[in-house]
Amino acid sequence: MTEATSQPAAEEPQQAPSPRPKKRDVHGWVVLDKPLGMTSTHAVAVVKRAFCAKKAGHAGTLDPLASGLLPIALGEATKTVPFVMDGRKAYEFTVAWGSQTDTDDTEGKVVATSEQRPDETAIAALLPRFTGTIQQVPPKFSAIKIAGERAYDLARDGEEVTLQARPVEITALRIVRHDGPTTTFEAECGKGTYVRAIARDLGLALGCLGHVAHLRRTRVGPFSIADAATVEALRDGDNATQALLPVSAALALIPEIVVHRDAALRLKRGQSVLLRGRDAPLEAEAVYAVSGGVLIATGSIAQGEFVPHRVFNL
Structure with a gap:
């Protein structure tokens, strides 16, 4: 008598994983x-x-x-x-009054509190002190480097972080709405400005303390x-x-220079070209050149000569 043996079930054929889409040049x-x-x-x-x-x-x-x-x-x-x-940046941000945090926003821990709340008139009267070129101390939790280390890394490790004030430009700062516990502002500012520092310093100047509760960026350069x-x-x-x-x-805020084909070829090789024509500029810190509607290079103009800084392969 032979012993019956069971046949293993046939395995389902495994589907090969879908190939990843091939990376391509996109500009x-x-x-x-x-x-x-x-x-x-x-x-x-x-x-x-x-x-x-x-x-x-x-x-x-x-x-x-x-x-x-x-x-x-x-x-x-x-x-x-x-x-x-x-380029300049624009923000809409809301300051919550009555507490200061170690990060100057809602992510940090509260380090000081106040029972005071500012009225809109007091806030508005203070805003001129925060417009124009001012000295601003960046937040301790920022990407600024101290002896090669990011300030936020040092702060998270519990080290004492001391940052120096530096000049920043705030071209506009205005109240959008005020409801007592919070105030919403619009700000336009230059490179290196910290909105969290504006909130912190407004709170200190008003004697009520404050931190950013909401932040939305609405413009960057062009x-x-x-x-x-x-x-x-x-x-x-x-x-x-x-x-x-x-x-x-990205170049909408700097002048465009139209060059002919031969000049475009020289620029693509990294060579300077002399601009011709009655309206050709003699000096410019930042310009870009196009030929036939195609971006060729960015650069500067010195004594009527276009000096390429970066060339494009488009």
């Missing part, structure tokens, strides 16, 4: 309306994935607790990042929130394509 700017809770690094990854782009970077970090405009450069647009980062696309829109292929702005969009 241009995506102006993202970054949502609350998302890091700038994650935002760049979202945009990079939406376009299957080989190269991407952002123009100015926006903290997870802040929302709003985060310009992201793809491909050759990364060469124009400094023109965006050096880009405004009206240009911005949402994360949801970028996950839709058609809308993602519409969100891509040309590389030259």
